[in-house]
Amino acid sequence: MSIDVEHFISIRDHTTARLERFLEVAFLLRNQRQMRGEHAQSLRGKTLAMLFEKPSLRTRVSFEQAMNELGGHAIVLSQNEVGLGKRESVADVTRVLDGMVHGIAARVYDHATLVEMTEYSCVPVINMLSDDSHPCQALADVMTMMDEFCNGLGSLSGRTLAFVGDGNNVARSLAMICGKLGMNFILASPPGYQLESTFVDEVMSENPTMNFEQTHDASVAVKYADAIYADTFVSMGQEDEKEARLTTFAPYQLNEALIGQAPDHAIVLHCLPAYRGVEITDGVMDGPQSRVFAQAHNRLHAQKGMLATLLGG
Ligand code: CP
Numbered sequence: 001m002s003i004d005v006e007h008f009i010s011i012r013d014h015t016t017a018r019l020e021r022f023l024e025v026a027f028l029l030r031n032q033r034q035m036r037g038e039h040a041q042s043l044r045g046k047t048l049a050m051l052f053e054k055p056s057l058r059t060r061v062s063f064e065q066a067m068n069e070l071g072g073h074a075i076v077l078s079q080n081e082v083g084l085g086k087r088e089s090v091a092d093v094t095r096v097l098d099g100m101v102h103g104i105a106a107r108v109y110d111h112a113t114l115v116e117m118t119e120y121s122c123v124p125v126i127n128m129l130s131d132d133s134h135p136c137q138a139l140a141d142v143m144t145m146m147d148e149f150c151n152g153l154g155s156l157s158g159r160t161l162a163f164v165g166d167g168n169n170v171a172r173s174l175a176m177i178c179g180k181l182g183m184n185f186i187l188a189s190p191p192g193y194q195l196e197s198t199f200v201d202e203v204m205s206e207n208p209t210m211n212f213e214q215t216h217d218a219s220v221a222v223k224y225a226d227a228i229y230a231d232t233f234v235s236m237g238q239e240d241e242k243e244a245r246l247t248t249f250a251p252y253q254l255n256e257a258l259i260g261q262a263p264d265h266a267i268v269l270h271c272l273p274a275y276r277g278v279e280i281t282d283g284v285m286d287g288p289q290s291r292v293f294a295q296a297h298n299r300l301h302a303q304k305g306m307l308a309t310l311l312g313g
């Protein structure tokens with residue numbers, strides 16, 4: 001079964017024009033909020049159900065606040081109460097919710113859960129993070145780079161994002177959005193933790209002129225970077241691998257020595273939560289090139305742009 005409704009579970013499903021539309025609305029709503037203290041009420045009477053299989057600070061607060069500011073409402077549901085796929089099947093939960101609310105957002109372990117939801121839902125399904133990807137994070141990250149390099153909505157074409165660390169969900173969404181926006185993407189990761197060749201082939205086939213590189217050398221990755229990105233070395237669900245990962249990833253810490261090898265204008269991004277002293281030092285996180293808190297705040301605005309467009313029509 002496939003129902004004709006627009007979801008947001010992966011950057012791959014959306015055209016450049018559509019992603020730019022989300023961003024355009026995000027910047028517009030942010031300007032209205034910051035300049036005039038106004039909030040467009042484009043989601044008045046709309047409700048978003050939010051399901052969490054994993055913890056969250058930024059995603060939960062930014063989605064709930066986005067719905068409030070747009071005149072709508074969010075219902076936050078924990079896995080303890082819903083038992084998605086345990087107390088009740090994913091299909092049945094989806095078929096119940098889509099008759100009551102106007103959107104379903106979920107943070108899940110297995111990306112297949114989101115795909116299954118899209119097969120049953122008559123309302124948009126939104127990925128609030130899965131093992132595969134974190135597309136809402138990528139939208140906020142692009143906003144933050146646009147703030148820096150375009151002074152607002154603009155073109156990032158030709159800019160280079162260097163991701164230092166694990167070829168994970170966040171890296172995947174960033175690589176995809178870089179391709180869609182004409183950016184270069186370079187990942188520095190230890191052997192065995194690079195992005196899969198099938199994924200690289202997919203991104204490259206869609207964006208044949210993209211410069212998509214992978215290296216094991218962090219200093220090579222940052223050399224021509226406009227933005228340098230860190231994420232945890234141990235994603236949620238990988239706690240059993242923590243000890244081995246911390247050893248393997250130690251050379252991939254964003255520290256002063258590594259940032260010193262990047263261009264002076266390069267900014268530092270981190271999706272957060274940060275494990276200070278592990279993947280990023282205090283000096284870099286709190287240093288002049290860091291934009292990590294502005295980036296976190298952009299989660300609210302990016303979410304508003306996407307939600308207003310998908311749920312508001
Ligand atoms: N960056 C991010 O998604 O943060 P949370 O896990 O706190 O939502």
Ligand code: NVA
Pocket residue numbers: 129168169170231232234235236271272273
């Ligand atoms: N890669 C991290 C991102 C946290 C926002 C995780 O999946 O836990």
